[in-house]
Amino acid sequence: MTPFLLLFVALATASPVKRQTTGLDADGDGHITIIEVDNAMDLGEVLVALDTDGDMQFTVTEALQFIDHHYFNVLDTNHDHVISFQEIQDGLTLADLFAFYDRNDDGFLYGAEADRIIAMYDAAYGTAAVPAARRQRRQADGLDTSGDGHLTLNECEAGLNLTVVAYALDTDGDQMFTVDEALQFIDHHYFNTLDTNHDHMLSFQELRDGVTWPDLFAFYDRNDDGFLYGAEADRVYFMYNEVQNAAAGN
Numbered sequence: 152m153t154p155f156l157l158l159f160v161a162l163a164t165a166s167p168v169k170r171q172t173t174g175l176d177a178d179g180d181g182h183i184t185i186i187e188v189d190n191a192m193d194l195g196e197v198l199v200a201l202d203t204d205g206d207m208q209f210t211v212t213e214a215l216q217f218i219d220h221h222y223f224n225v226l227d228t229n230h231d232h233v234i235s236f237q238e239i240q241d242g243l244t245l246a247d248l249f250a251f252y253d254r255n256d257d258g259f260l261y262g263a264e265a266d267r268i269i270a271m272y273d274a275a276y277g278t279a280a281v282p283a284a285r286r287q288r289r290q291a292d293g294l295d296t297s298g299d300g301h302l303t304l305n306e307c308e309a310g311l312n313l314t315v316v317a318y319a320l321d322t323d324g325d326q327m328f329t330v331d332e333a334l335q336f337i338d339h340h341y342f343n344t345l346d347t348n349h350d351h352m353l354s355f356q357e358l359r360d361g362v363t364w365p366d367l368f369a370f371y372d373r374n375d376d377g378f379l380y381g382a383e384a385d386r387v388y389f390m391y392n393e394v395q396n397a398a399a400g401n
Contacts, residue, residue, distance in 0.1 A: 175272045182259040183268060185249045192272060194245050195382030198236055200275035207334070207385070208235045217267055222251065229339075237338055240373065240382040294391045301378040302387055308364045316390045317355055319397040328353040336386050341370060 177187050201216055202209065210233055214223045226234045226242045250256075252264050260268055294310040295302055320335055321328065333342050333353050345353050345361040369375075371383050379387060 174276060175269060182261045183265050184259060185246060188245055188249055188260075188268060192245060192275065193381050194243070194248075195236075195240070195380075195385050197271050197275045198239060198382060199385060201271065202236075207389075208233045209239075217248070217271055218251070235334075235338070236382055236385060294388065301380045302384050303378060304365060304368045307368055307379075307387060311364075311387070311391055311394065313362060313364065313367070314355075314359070315394055317358055319394045320390065321355075326355045328358075336367075336390055337370070 175187060175191050176183050177190065197217075201213070211220065211223055214226075214234055218226070223234060226238050228238055228242065248268070249260065252260055252268055254264055294306060296306055296310070297303075316336075317326075320332070329352060330339065330342055337345075342353060345357050347357055347361070368379070371379050371386060373383055
């Protein structure tokens, strides 16, 4: 047999090269299942990791890291050409994403099918010293006092004073929030509800008159189970960290 044929036979019979999926492909079989994805990943943490500019929304270009144009349009329910964390949380689950990637509907992701989920996993839980999606929560150990990974209303009330939060988020010191500034912690509809004088700004007084922790907690608790976790908790952790940074003079 010629050297060329020997090489051809060796390549044809060799085991396929497996992608590096350590931590995601728990059983090491080169295939990723929905159970492995669900056990290893939190969609909220992945979104935080992919949101490199920290604006809690994705342009079309940014969203193409994990979905396609059609899926973007489905999720963009207010048709503003960006998808917010809230729109993603309302319209997407890890199971939906898995089904989207599983093009041959065999219940496994492998080869090119797995590329995006692996990239998302690496972004959130990769080998960096402190993965971006985890860093926010590690800074907020003082908020989740029970350490169970869930936030309760009592923990939020005990750990965050809303007036202090307002001052921490008011980076220009005018004691007002524009729509863009307020989107750090509420959505457009909530803004319009609080903007009682319809000047397209929220004053500290309007916030004090219209927002309590039970109100805000209920707004974030989309599944009404009495706990905030995953994407539900992202804005609370963000507010907590901003307060800590302001106190530290950062």
